[in-house]
Amino acid sequence: MSSFDDPNAMSQPSLAARAMAARPAPYLDELNPAQRAAVEALDGPVLMLAGAGTGKTKALTARIAHLMQTGRARPNEILAVTFTNKAAREMKDRVGRLMGQTVEGMPWLGTFHAICVKLLRRHAELVGLKSNFTILDTDDQIRLMKQLIIAENIDEKRWPARQLAGLIDHWKNRAWRPDQVPASEASAFNHRGSELYDYYQQRLKTLNAVDFGDLLLHMVTIFQNHPDVLEQYQRWFRYVLVDEYQDTNVAQYLWLRLLAQGHKNICCVGDDDQSIYGWRGAEVGNILRFEKDFPGAKVVRLEQNYRSTPHILAAASAVIDANQGRLGKTLWTAAEDGEKVRLIGHWDGEEEARWIGEEVESMARGTRGLRPFSLDEMAILVRASHQMRAFEDRFLTIGLPYRVIGGPRFYERMEIRDAMAYFRLAVSPDDDLAFERVVNTPKRGLGDKAQQKIQMTARSNGVSLVDGARILLQDKGLGGKGGAELRVLVDAIGRWSDLARQPEHNHIELAEQILDESGYTAHWQNDKTPEAPGRLENLKELVKALESFENLQGFLEHVALIMDNESDAGEAKVSIMTLHAAKGLEFPAVFLPGWEDGLFPSQRSMDESGLKGLEEERRLAYVGITRAEELATISFAANRRVYGQWQSALPSRFIDELPEAHVDVLTPPGLYGGGYGAAGMAASASPQIMTAAESDLQERASRADVYNSPGWKRLQARSQSRPMSQPRESRSMVIDAEAISAFTAGDRVFHTKFGYGTVMGLEGDKIDVEFDKAGGKKVVGRFLVAAAEAGDVPF
DNA sequence: ATACCATCTCTTTTT
DNA sequence: GAGATGGTAT
Numbered sequence: 061m062s063s064f065d066d067p068n069a070m071s072q073p074s075l076a077a078r079a080m081a082a083r084p085a086p087y088l089d090e091l092n093p094a095q096r097a098a099v100e101a102l103d104g105p106v107l108m109l110a111g112a113g114t115g116k117t118k119a120l121t122a123r124i125a126h127l128m129q130t131g132r133a134r135p136n137e138i139l140a141v142t143f144t145n146k147a148a149r150e151m152k153d154r155v156g157r158l159m160g161q162t163v164e165g166m167p168w169l170g171t172f173h174a175i176c177v178k179l180l181r182r183h184a185e186l187v188g189l190k191s192n193f194t195i196l197d198t199d200d201q202i203r204l205m206k207q208l209i210i211a212e213n214i215d216e217k218r219w220p221a222r223q224l225a226g227l228i229d230h231w232k233n234r235a236w237r238p239d240q241v242p243a244s245e246a247s248a249f250n251h252r253g254s255e256l257y258d259y260y261q262q263r264l265k266t267l268n269a270v271d272f273g274d275l276l277l278h279m280v281t282i283f284q285n286h287p288d289v290l291e292q293y294q295r296w297f298r299y300v301l302v303d304e305y306q307d308t309n310v311a312q313y314l315w316l317r318l319l320a321q322g323h324k325n326i327c328c329v330g331d332d333d334q335s336i337y338g339w340r341g342a343e344v345g346n347i348l349r350f351e352k353d354f355p356g357a358k359v360v361r362l363e364q365n366y367r368s369t370p371h372i373l374a375a376a377s378a379v380i381d382a383n384q385g386r387l388g389k390t391l392w393t394a395a396e397d398g399e400k401v402r403l404i405g406h407w408d409g410e411e412e413a414r415w416i417g418e419e420v421e422s423m424a425r426g427t428r429g430l431r432p433f434s435l436d437e438m439a440i441l442v443r444a445s446h447q448m449r450a451f452e453d454r455f456l457t458i459g460l461p462y463r464v465i466g467g468p469r470f471y472e473r474m475e476i477r478d479a480m481a482y483f484r485l486a487v488s489p490d491d492d493l494a495f496e497r498v499v500n501t502p503k504r505g506l507g508d509k510a511q512q513k514i515q516m517t518a519r520s521n522g523v524s525l526v527d528g529a530r531i532l533l534q535d536k537g538l539g540g541k542g543g544a545e546l547r548v549l550v551d552a553i554g555r556w557s558d559l560a561r562q563p564e565h566n567h568i569e570l571a572e573q574i575l576d577e578s579g580y581t582a583h584w585q586n587d588k589t590p591e592a593p594g595r596l597e598n599l600k601e602l603v604k605a606l607e608s609f610e611n612l613q614g615f616l617e618h619v620a621l622i623m624d625n626e627s628d629a630g631e632a633k634v635s636i637m638t639l640h641a642a643k644g645l646e647f648p649a650v651f652l653p654g655w656e657d658g659l660f661p662s663q664r665s666m667d668e669s670g671l672k673g674l675e676e677e678r679r680l681a682y683v684g685i686t687r688a689e690e691l692a693t694i695s696f697a698a699n700r701r702v703y704g705q706w707q708s709a710l711p712s713r714f715i716d717e718l719p720e721a722h723v724d725v726l727t728p729p730g731l732y733g734g735g736y737g738a739a740g741m742a743a744s745a746s747p748q749i750m751t752a753a754e755s756d757l758q759e760r761a762s763r764a765d766v767y768n769s770p771g772w773k774r775l776q777a778r779s780q781s782r783p784m785s786q787p788r789e790s791r792s793m794v795i796d797a798e799a800i801s802a803f804t805a806g807d808r809v810f811h812t813k814f815g816y817g818t819v820m821g822l823e824g825d826k827i828d829v830e831f832d833k834a835g836g837k838k839v840v841g842r843f844l845v846a847a848a849e850a851g852d853v854p855f
Numbered sequence: 856a857t858a859c860c861a862t863c864t865c866t867t868t869t870t
Numbered sequence: 871g872a873g874a875t876g877g878t879a880t
Binding site: 856857858859860861862863864865 | 871872873874875876877878879880
């Protein structure tokens, strides 16, 4: 531990820092008046209400720079918390740039969790842990809970471990320890909820482990029970800054309040209109209550938007305006008018994906008087990840490069987690969860029965599973193939841990050795499934990632908290992601598909949380629209396949909230042939058992007559002028007679359904085409169009 | 211990 | 409709 970031090694504010105060501060000149006010109000509580695209990070980093520049605090006396590693990294970079390289890193700029780990390792003994505790991820947690549920003879099918995990997580978010769970909730989970929570915490303690929620909760406990420790940090962290304050949960809130209680030098930055994580414990109330919590707080509103055009802002503002109980901000911009928000309805989800695919392509070429947009500048933001499939399918067929943001993360992949479990065993052989995970991976003939024997031996001897296995083998309690294999494994673990303890032994070599000797690499080499090569590739990447660490231990410690996967740069691609994943990002052109009642706003959200749920959905809509810089395109479909069943839906109520003056309604061919209105009618019939709040909601919805809504009327108006749909193929796919005879073997062609391909030959009235993605097909000539060029993919 | 069939459950997700 | 999980048959 360096003395630099150790509160115990406190010293006087440095002379150098004070001397710096005299120098001018160029970063202040780049701020607008509101930003500047937020930066210069250094002492006392400050709430910075920063609307979307108003230069929040700029103000926050300038504030940090200003704190140092004025000599108020040294870099290590500033506590700055974010939610994601990405945000933390960005802030570090920007502060570094503002200050020049003279500033040593800020040890206390990081995520809530990363900072809490650091603190908890110093004070672990105060909550009955050793400072080398392990951090469990969701997977480990669930396995542990499953064991508990089975041990307690609870029907695991009716009471799944997932649910218990969710419940306990919820309680931890609210900062309830097992004895603090209110009676109204404690009986959840078959009346055993709080009891199981208690057992779970005991198990964690014996395993010397914590889960993510514990990181915060343990620190709150320590601060509450040990005033001396708390005081020490209150004094050390002279200034506290919090990013995305609207996303804090109760535990985080308590933690912050405890730390800032003394000097009250706390600056919270956030936007109540962008609070979209209520479902995972975030309390908008925290930000709404700030002025009560910190009387005399200075509230600064950042309202000048530097991101979007006026039309986009107007649309977003109108939507969010329908929410109650906002702190209230009015975004404005100095930008030119630009394009209106575009609205388009489709017959079904497939048609929507097809249209967006084509629109992306033509926008990339730069049609319709719009400037050309590179694929990197376009994004498709969906409400639910299952919506992504339609787009992936479509983009694959037409050969449009895309990237999905926020898929399964690198460190959550099976092979990575297996490999990490082996590493964990090398570093600490007593890690029972790691042992359980890999004892029969690859298959060693150690099934349930053998594993139970190991468990029993370990428990009766009061030792870890590896040691239990050793004893079992010594007592000849396990013979045959399984016994022999177990011997090999146990010996190997012994060897690895010896090597891991030798600082001179290269940890990268050790990692390779572990993967090799465990048979894990061979396991995937022998696997013939199509995923196997990718998994081996990932393992290689994992080993490569070790390079930036001193040893395995250091690597493991960091990995638990840093679950990033940097999306590959390289070729320009259109991005597909959820609205949640899009928060904090911006794109010149944004597509917002699936704006249908039930999907967006999500029915489940409204069922479970009533008006609160609807308002959070509306904030999501606001987040979506405000991601767009120049062009936002909202769309909906009358019909969609949900869980294999066709369902019709009405356009989202959020569409009715879009102001007419800022919206352009586009009409695609193929929409009004199928009785759109009839399809819409069918959707409203879904009777529900409702609470009072929900029925109120329902009433509101039905009173808002969709057919008199501006959105609907606009669509009707357009449909009259172009009453009948043409067949889908009519736009670009129909080929005139001459064209058909023009196809010969070797021609590059395009088919709406199968994508690009090469003509192999002619067979009667059919043409034999070898498609790039879909394989060989015989198709009717009129569904084919000559591909633009031999080099087909236009990008 | 594994392979195969039946059944269930389907937001959003960081750390 | 599809993927994940679990139970049963081999």
